[in-house]
Amino acid sequence: MTRVTLQVIAETLAVSTATVSLALRDSPVVAAETKERVQRLAAELGYVYNRSAASLRTARTNMVAVGFHDITNPYFAEVLAAVEDAAMAAGRTILLATYGESLERQARVLRTLREYRPDGMILCVAAGTQKEDLAPLLASGIPLTQLSRETAGVDLDFVGSDDAAGVGLAIDHLVGLGHRRIAMICGMDSYSTGRARRRGYCEGLAAHGIPLDPALMFPAYGTRENGLAAIQAALALPDPPTAAVCFNDLAAFGAMNGLRHLGREAGRDFSIVGCDDVAEAAQWFPALTTVRNRQDEMGRLAAQMLAARIREPGLPTRRVLLEPLLMVRASTAPLRERRVATA
Amino acid sequence: MTRVTLQVIAETLAVSTATVSLALRDSPVVAAETKERVQRLAAELGYVYNRSAASLRTARTNMVAVGFHDITNPYFAEVLAAVEDAAMAAGRTILLATYGESLERQARVLRTLREYRPDGMILCVAAGTQKEDLAPLLASGIPLTQLSRETAGVDLDFVGSDDAAGVGLAIDHLVGLGHRRIAMICGMDSYSTGRARRRGYCEGLAAHGIPLDPALMFPAYGTRENGLAAIQAALALPDPPTAAVCFNDLAAFGAMNGLRHLGREAGRDFSIVGCDDVAEAAQWFPALTTVRNRQDEMGRLAAQMLAARIREPGLPTRRVLLEPLLMVRASTAPLRERRVATA
DNA sequence: GTGAAAGCGCTAACAT
DNA sequence: ATGTTAGCGCTTTCAC
Numbered sequence: 001m002t003r004v005t006l007q008v009i010a011e012t013l014a015v016s017t018a019t020v021s022l023a024l025r026d027s028p029v030v031a032a033e034t035k036e037r038v039q040r041l042a043a044e045l046g047y048v049y050n051r052s053a054a055s056l057r058t059a060r061t062n063m064v065a066v067g068f069h070d071i072t073n074p075y076f077a078e079v080l081a082a083v084e085d086a087a088m089a090a091g092r093t094i095l096l097a098t099y100g101e102s103l104e105r106q107a108r109v110l111r112t113l114r115e116y117r118p119d120g121m122i123l124c125v126a127a128g129t130q131k132e133d134l135a136p137l138l139a140s141g142i143p144l145t146q147l148s149r150e151t152a153g154v155d156l157d158f159v160g161s162d163d164a165a166g167v168g169l170a171i172d173h174l175v176g177l178g179h180r181r182i183a184m185i186c187g188m189d190s191y192s193t194g195r196a197r198r199r200g201y202c203e204g205l206a207a208h209g210i211p212l213d214p215a216l217m218f219p220a221y222g223t224r225e226n227g228l229a230a231i232q233a234a235l236a237l238p239d240p241p242t243a244a245v246c247f248n249d250l251a252a253f254g255a256m257n258g259l260r261h262l263g264r265e266a267g268r269d270f271s272i273v274g275c276d277d278v279a280e281a282a283q284w285f286p287a288l289t290t291v292r293n294r295q296d297e298m299g300r301l302a303a304q305m306l307a308a309r310i311r312e313p314g315l316p317t318r319r320v321l322l323e324p325l326l327m328v329r330a331s332t333a334p335l336r337e338r339r340v341a342t343a
Numbered sequence: 344m345t346r347v348t349l350q351v352i353a354e355t356l357a358v359s360t361a362t363v364s365l366a367l368r369d370s371p372v373v374a375a376e377t378k379e380r381v382q383r384l385a386a387e388l389g390y391v392y393n394r395s396a397a398s399l400r401t402a403r404t405n406m407v408a409v410g411f412h413d414i415t416n417p418y419f420a421e422v423l424a425a426v427e428d429a430a431m432a433a434g435r436t437i438l439l440a441t442y443g444e445s446l447e448r449q450a451r452v453l454r455t456l457r458e459y460r461p462d463g464m465i466l467c468v469a470a471g472t473q474k475e476d477l478a479p480l481l482a483s484g485i486p487l488t489q490l491s492r493e494t495a496g497v498d499l500d501f502v503g504s505d506d507a508a509g510v511g512l513a514i515d516h517l518v519g520l521g522h523r524r525i526a527m528i529c530g531m532d533s534y535s536t537g538r539a540r541r542r543g544y545c546e547g548l549a550a551h552g553i554p555l556d557p558a559l560m561f562p563a564y565g566t567r568e569n570g571l572a573a574i575q576a577a578l579a580l581p582d583p584p585t586a587a588v589c590f591n592d593l594a595a596f597g598a599m600n601g602l603r604h605l606g607r608e609a610g611r612d613f614s615i616v617g618c619d620d621v622a623e624a625a626q627w628f629p630a631l632t633t634v635r636n637r638q639d640e641m642g643r644l645a646a647q648m649l650a651a652r653i654r655e656p657g658l659p660t661r662r663v664l665l666e667p668l669l670m671v672r673a674s675t676a677p678l679r680e681r682r683v684a685t686a
Numbered sequence: 687g688t689g690a691a692a693g694c695g696c697t698a699a700c701a702t
Numbered sequence: 703a704t705g706t707t708a709g710c711g712c713t714t715t716c717a718c
Contacts, residue, residue, distance in 0.1 A: 005711055016689045021713060031687055046482060049458045052398040053711035056694045061395065063438070063459075071427075072622070077420040084414075084441055093455060095406070096437040098427055112436060115392045116406075139389060224626055257626050279415070283567055283600050285628050348695055359705045364697060374703060396695035399710045 004045045013037060024049070055117065064306060065095045065118035067109055069126045069149075073222075073250060074278040075295060076124065079147065082299025083122060090307050092119065101127045101221070110137060120306045124148045127190040127221075143309040147302045150192045150319075157309060158319045159301045163193050163275075166291035166324030167200030168207070170245040170273040173289070173326055175208045178335035179243040179271060182210075185230040185255055186222040187247030194219075197247055197275065222247040227254025228261075235262055242335050243271035249278045252288055256331065271332040286330035294322050347388045356380060367392070398460065407649060408438045408461035410452055412469045412492075416565075416593060417621040418638060419467065422490065425642025426465060433650050435462065444470045444564070453480060463649045467491045470533040470564075486652040490645045493535045493662075500652060501662045502644045506536050506618075509634040509667030510543030511550070513588040513616040516632070516669055518551045521678035522586040522614060525553075528573040528598055529565040530590030537562075540590055540618065565590040570597025571604075578605055585678050586614035592621045595631055599674065614675040629673035637665050 002008065006024075010017040015034065023030045023038035024047075030038075041047075055061045064087050071077050084094050095118055099106040106126045113121065114136075120143035125133075131153045137144060138154060145157040174182050184201045187194040198217070205212055215237060218230035227246060231254070234241055246252035252274030256266045266272040267286040274281060274290035281288040301320065309315055345351065349360040349367075356363070358377065366373045366381035367390075373381075384390075398404045407430050414420050427437050438461055442449040449469045456464065457479075463486035468476075474496045480487060481497060488500040517525050527544045530537040541560070548555055558580060561573035570589060574597070577584055589595035595617030599609045609615040610629040617624060617633035624631040644663065652658055 006713095007711075017711085018690080018713080019688055021711095022688090025713095029687070034687080046479065048454075048483070050399075050460060050711055051458045052395045052404065052460055053694090054713070055395040056393075056399055056696085056711080057713045059694075066439075070424075071414075071420055072417075072424045074415075074417055074420070077414055077417065081413075081415045081441065084439060088440060088452070093459065094439040096409075096427060096439045097431060098424065109431070111391075115394045116436065117393060117395055136389065140391070224622070253623065253626055257628070260628060279567070280596065280623060283596055285600070285603060349697095350695075360695085361697075361706080362704055364695095365704090368697095372703070377703080393695055396710090397697070399695080399712085400697045402710075 004047045005050070009038060009041055009045065009047060013041060059117075061117050061119055062092050063095045063116060063118040064092045064303070065097070065113040065116065065121040067106070067113060067121065067123045067125075068096075068098050069100055069106075069124055071096075071098055073248075074280065075248065075250075075276045075293070076148075078278065078295040079299040082296045083303050084299075086300045086303035090303065092307075099126055103128055103133060107133065114140065114142065118142070120144065120310050122147055122302050122306055125151055125191070127188060127194075129191075141313070143306055143313060145302050145306045145309070147298065148193060152192070155317050157305045157317055159298055159305060160193070160321060161293040161298065161324050162321040163196035163324070164200035164203065166275060166293065166326075167197045167245055168204045169324060169326040170275070170291055171201065171204030171208070173328065173332065174243045174245065174271055174273065175204075175210070177243075177271060177332060180210050181213075181216065181239065181241040181243070183216045183218065183230075183234045183241040183244040185218050185234070185244045185246040186220045186226050186251035188219050188221060194247065201245060216241055222251045224250050224254035224257070227251030228258040229254075231255040231258035232262070235264075243273075243332070245273045245275070247275060249274040249276045249281050249288060249290055252290065252331070253280075253284065256284070256286075256288070266331040267333050269336075271335075273332060277327055281327070282329065284331070289329045289332040290327050292325040292327050294325075297322060347390045348393070352381060352384055352388065352390060356384060402460075404460050404462055405435050406438045406459060406461040407435045407646070408440070408456040408459065408464040410449070410456060410464065410466045410468075411439075411441050412443055412449075412467055414439075414441055416591075417623065418591065418593075418619045418636070419491075421621065421638040422642040425639045426646050427642075429643045429646035433646065435650075442469055446471055446476060450476065457483065457485065461485070463487065463653050465490055465645050465649055468494055468534070470531060470537075472534075484656070486649055486656060488645050488649045488652065490641065491536060495535070498660050500648045500660055502641055502648060503536070503664055504636040504641065504667050505664040506539035506667070507543035507546065509618060509636065509669075510540045510588055511547045512667060512669040513618070513634055514544065514547030514551070516671065516675065517586045517588065517614055517616065518547075518553070520586075520614060520675060523553055524556075524559065524582065524584040524586070526559045526561065526573075526577045526584040526587040528561050528577070528587045528589040529563045529569050529594035531562050531564060537590065544588060559584055565594045567593050567597035567600070570594030571601040572597075574598040574601035575605070578602075578607075586616075586675070588616045588618070590618060592617040592619045592624050592631060592633055595633065595674070596623075596627065599627070599629075599631070609674040610676050612679075614678075616675060620670055624670070625672065627674070632672045632675040633670050635668040635670050637668075640665060
């Protein structure tokens with residue numbers, strides 16, 4: 001069984017491969033009757049277009065490479081789904097790779113992705129990524145848009161959310177409820193969202209005249225486990241907080257859980273605000289008050305911005321910050337003085 | 344700025360492209376000194392291997408196409424992460440596409456994926472997929488392994504979990520706690536996991552001599568929303584259940600939530616068992632008793648089975664069912680007669 | 687409206 | 703140890 005290529009269709013039909021190629025792409029220049037015959041035979045023989053071959057010729061692959069640090073975090077899974085959807089709608093397929101927070105693995109992965117010659121890339125970089133880490137990519141001039149996390153000093157399209165503003169919303173809400181000792185749980189300085197959210201925290205407190213207490217900040221990656229550990233540490237403090245804003249929902253879930261281990265409950269005798277608004281946030285008990293970061297829109301926008309740049313590489317660079325939205329639910333409550341309940 | 348290919352390296356160094364090609368792949372046949380020079384110049388010029396070109400020649404792409412119905416469900420996101428990890432470790436990159444439960448979109452997607460000439464495919468098919476839907480793939484002979492959901496009547500590698508056994512474990516557990524009116528929440532007959540889990544439900548009840556009550560089955564896709572709706576319907580029954588096993592964790596979360604809307608609580612006055620054991624299951628309140636389906640192993644195994652078949656296409660077909668494991672946590676409790684509490 | 691021919695960048699025989 | 707040559711399957715001028 002010989003593999004079926006344009007060649008064999010051309011020969012069987014006694015036309016040229018050029019004609020077959022045109023016919024299969026439904027070119028108006030080919031006679032309707034010829035098109036018809038070609039297309040029928042192609043279907044009959046089970047012809048499958050070979051994109052590698054076409055790419056070699058056209059220098060277009062219709063692939064978008066997506067490099068994410070983590071797709072196990074529901075937030076990024078949701079963003080990825082949106083990217084995939086938008087890309088597919090535009091006729092492009094996703095080439096996917098992940099690297100955790102490893103710069104070394106990220107470097108390897110980015111190189112490999114590049115070898116496939118995607119038409120563009122969408123990246124959410126690993127923590128600690130510097131301008132230099134992206135140098136090969138930058139030099140290659142491949143259309144590139146950064147998503148969620150941005151790298152300092154590079155002139156690239158970027159779509160993320162206004163993280164500082166988002167945390168600001170959370171602080172305003174908590175202060176409005178009477179809280180003044182507010183912890184910041186998780187987030188790190190090694191990636192932009194961590195920095196921005198910390199900034200939002202600091203500025204938010206300042207705006208309300210609340211002095212910053214470094215003891216109330218618990219830097220760590222935003223995971224369930226770290227959220228749990230942080231809340232425990234926070235409540236062990238001599239002068240513990242009465243509320244916390246968390247770097248992301250995962251950390252918030254962990255924190256709410258940790259609270260429970262200590263016989264406390266978010267929304268009753270402690271207040272927790274998350275960040276992201278993943279699908280399960282609304283379903284938790286108590287339902288999580290959190291900052292919505294619009295993963296659908298972020299993914300879709302990233303795909304569209306990339307598409308625009310592929311179409312027109314000379315475009316000025318865009319940096320879009322999605323407006324966050326506070327979703328007030330049940331994990332926050334007015335401050336009430338805790339009665340001393342030491343058994 | 345002319346693009347750098349083997350050709351230009353060859354010319355600058357006054358050697359042949361064959362030598363350059365060999366040298367870059369670190370072939371032992373090339374003189375060490377030559378290799379050295381070639382590799383240095385390549386690095387200097389920022390040469391990037393062109394896999395499209397290589398693929399055309401070698402008929403290998405080192406891509407694995409992954410077609411999933413949904414990556415927004417944390418279960419599949421976790422499986423995907425495991426697949427990606429294993430594939431990357433074996434030097435392959437993931438080409439990703441999703442299609443929800445749409446057969447029409449699935450058909451398009453599968454065709455597109457095939458055009459990229461991946462070395463193999465890993466598929467979790469859309470609900471309702473029949474043998475005929477996979478016919479083009481089957482005919483093409485591309486290495487293919489099915490994951491989680493299997494299609495009746497096709498002779499393909501498959502890795503999933505022993506879903507019937509898993510639900511059996513859940514039923515045993517609930518019956519052991521004294522429950523006899525046990526609902527089955529979500530799951531549909533249009534995909535194999537739905538069928539298998541329903542079978543596990545029926546057989547589990549039968550094994551304990553409990554008659555099957557069709558009114559206690561609530562077929563639907565396994566989503567949070569459907570789980571919530573189902574539990575409400577279940578509790579509105581004249582003779583309501585005292586426990587439920589859910590098609591998956593998402594449905595279980597929805598059900599626990601629905602319970603709460605009705606003033607009830609899983610693990611106290613109702614028992615809920617999930618299926619999958621996604622990351623948040625252990626963190627829920629109450630922590631979800633659920634059947635662990637080992638997404639890590641499933642993803643890894645799928646990648647490995649596919650790799651084996653790529654290496655040796657003649658291999659006999661394998662069908663592996665992972666042994667499920669019941670994780671007993673806090674959402675289940677001994678049956679106690681409800682005091683009539685109608686206000 | 688269709689065909690001939692060249693070439694995208696690489697690898698694999700085969701020759702030297 | 704290195705070079706020559708052909709060709710993977712497609713698209714694109716350019717002729718006719």
